[in-house]
Amino acid sequence: MDRLRIVGGHRLQGAVTISGAKNAALPQIAAALLSPYPLELTNLPDVTDVENMLGVVRLHGAEVARSAHAATIDTSTAVSKETSYDTVRKMRATVLVLAPLLARFGHARVSLPGGCAIGARPVDMHVSALAALGAGIAIENGSIVASAPNGLTGTRIVLSSPSVGATETAMMAATTAKGETEILNAAREPEVADLAACLNAMGARVEGAGTHRILIAGDTSWRAARHDIIPDRIEAGTYAIAAAITGGQLELTHARLEHMASVVQLLEATGVSVWPGDRGLIVSRDRPLKAVDLTTEPYPGFPTDLQAQFMALMCCAEGASLLRETIFENRFMHVPELMRLGANIKLQGTMALVRGGETLHGAQVMATDLRASVSLVLAALVSQGETIINRVYHLDRGYEQLDRKLRLCGADIERLSA
Numbered sequence: 001m002d003r004l005r006i007v008g009g010h011r012l013q014g015a016v017t018i019s020g021a022k023n024a025a026l027p028q029i030a031a032a033l034l035s036p037y038p039l040e041l042t043n044l045p046d047v048t049d050v051e052n053m054l055g056v057v058r059l060h061g062a063e064v065a066r067s068a069h070a071a072t073i074d075t076s077t078a079v080s081k082e083t084s085y086d087t088v089r090k091m092r093a094t095v096l097v098l099a100p101l102l103a104r105f106g107h108a109r110v111s112l113p114g115g116c117a118i119g120a121r122p123v124d125m126h127v128s129a130l131a132a133l134g135a136g137i138a139i140e141n142g143s144i145v146a147s148a149p150n151g152l153t154g155t156r157i158v159l160s161s162p163s164v165g166a167t168e169t170a171m172m173a174a175t176t177a178k179g180e181t182e183i184l185n186a187a188r189e190p191e192v193a194d195l196a197a198c199l200n201a202m203g204a205r206v207e208g209a210g211t212h213r214i215l216i217a218g219d220t221s222w223r224a225a226r227h228d229i230i231p232d233r234i235e236a237g238t239y240a241i242a243a244a245i246t247g248g249q250l251e252l253t254h255a256r257l258e259h260m261a262s263v264v265q266l267l268e269a270t271g272v273s274v275w276p277g278d279r280g281l282i283v284s285r286d287r288p289l290k291a292v293d294l295t296t297e298p299y300p301g302f303p304t305d306l307q308a309q310f311m312a313l314m315c316c317a318e319g320a321s322l323l324r325e326t327i328f329e330n331r332f333m334h335v336p337e338l339m340r341l342g343a344n345i346k347l348q349g350t351m352a353l354v355r356g357g358e359t360l361h362g363a364q365v366m367a368t369d370l371r372a373s374v375s376l377v378l379a380a381l382v383s384q385g386e387t388i389i390n391r392v393y394h395l396d397r398g399y400e401q402l403d404r405k406l407r408l409c410g411a412d413i414e415r416l417s418a
Contacts, residue, residue: 004389004403006380007412008362012248014409018236018255018280019045019400020069020229023305024191026093027168028198028227029053032073033060033100034175035202035222040072043229049091049397056083056094060101082109091397095123095144096165099173102135102146111143125159125166132157133173133181154179154218162187162212162298168195174216175204183214189299190259194230201225233259235399237306238374240264240283242406244272245313245378249284250409251277262302266292266310270317291319291356296327308334308375315343316382317356325350334372337365341379341387362387367394374399381411388416 020043030053032039044050046069054064054071061078064071083097094110101108112123127144131137133152138145154177157170167187172195174181186192188210196209202225205217236255243250244267257264257276264274264281269292273284291314296304304327314321315338325331332352335345340363344355362385367373373394380387392415395402403413 001390001418002392003416003418004377004392005414005416006362006377006387006389007385008360008381008383008387010246010381010410010412012243012246012250012381012406012409012411015251015253015279016239016405016409017253018231018239019043021045021191021194021232021234022047022049022398023164023232023234024194024229025050026053027096027172027191027195028229029057029071029073030096030100031172031195031199031202032057032062033075033078033097034104034172036076037202037222037224038072038074039198039202039224040070040226041229042070042226043231044069044071045232046400047396047398048393049093052091053093056097059083060097083111095126096168096172098126098144098146099130099169102130102148103152103173103176106149106151107147109143109145123165125161125163126169129157129159129166129170130173133170133177135173152177154181154216156182156184159183159185161185164189164192167192167214171195171199171206171209171214171216174218175199175206175220177216177218179218181216181218183216184212186212186214187298188212190230190233198225198227201227230259231256233263234303234305236260236281237263237303238309238378238399239405240267240272240274240281241306241309241313242378242381243283244270244285244289245316246381247285248410249282251279252281252283253279255280257281262300263306266294266302270313289313289317289356291317291321291354293322295324298327304328304331305371307331308371309378311335311345311352311354312338312375312378314354314356315345315358315360315379319357320353320355323352323354325352333368334375337368337372337376338379340365341376341383343379359384361385364388364390367391370394370398374402377402377406381406
């Protein structure tokens with residue numbers, strides 16, 4: 001099992017190419033199952049979650065031609081309607097194949113998902129959306145079983161909260177429904193809008209994605225398509241914080257300011273400078289960090305997927321900051337590991353009080369999930385001495401060549417193979 005060795009104290013300088021968004025790629029790979037025609041996805045990140053999702057569609061009979069940052073998915077021979085637990089246990093995003101399988105074949109069985117251990121993250125809203133479209137739903141032996149032998153019917157779906165996964169499930173299922181579907185209280189994330197763009201390239205008629213109201217015409221006539229995946233705003237935010245925490249300057253190539261407004265606003269409040277460059281965003285810090293409070297919110301608010309990274313930054317700020325996590329329960333598993341490095345953090349329910357200014361010291365720490373693991377990397381970059389981060393396979397799920405990208409910008413970081 002690989003580990004990372006990091007020696008802190010080096011300012012990051014240079015340029016980082018931001019990869020395609022993992023959280024946009026996963027539903028688009030699943031969406032390929034909707035159509036019997038090939039779908040080519042470009043700007044596809046080279047991370048294990050993407051490889052696992054490509055493996056899922058292969059198991060359903062799809063042919064996948066993979067190149068460095070692209071894949072062509074041909075599901076004309078897809079026949080399987082079931083996804084086993086062995087397939088889904090690696091990540092919860094595999095539940096996204098439920099809607100495409102149901103929409104195309106009229107029946108689907110998908111085991112309840114695995115993935116990061118950061119809370120219950122229930123699939124109730126996914127199931128409710130499919131039921132609203134006319135699907136019969138049952139939970140049998142740890143699997144979701146959905147059936148619609150006579151097809152799905154367009155309807156109005158009101159989500160109880162703006163869940164990204166439930167919005168994507170409803171959108172994909174509605175593309176083949178008879179008549180129009182309206183989704184209210186829809187998630188507004190850029191990844192949802194990018195899925196809509198991909199579906200439209202495939203022949204669907206989706207309007208309003210990126211707002212709280214999405215309309216899907218239904219009765220799609222599918223066609224072969226090519227779609228370029230948006231840059232990863234979470235990866236961009238992570239490297240922005242890396243520049244900030246080390247007091248360096250990075251150019252984030254391909255990063256889009258319009259997807260990162262809340263992140264940039266908060267970074268600027270801490271004393272970090274962010275401005276548009278010729279190829280993306282430039283992030284720089286040449287003054288002490290100021291502590292600021294943070295509350296995670298659905299987009300366009302501050303993303304929960306950057307909460308752990310921002311906490312690492314606040315460990316180095318002057319003063320105290322209060323971080324509130326409102327999206328997922330149990331998403332403070334990085335706190336004990338940050339404290340092993342010397343951070344001063346107190347937890348109370350869904351809040352964390354961080355008192356900055358403590359000197360961090362290298363230690364042995366353990367990654368517990370994707371975003372927690374990268375917060376440890378950020379803290380290690382400014383810790384005195386050597387830090388060893390264990391279980392870095394979590395990092396590989398969502399960050400493409402993170403150690404290489406950091407090393408090219410001046411970090412003293414090395415991957416150690418077991």
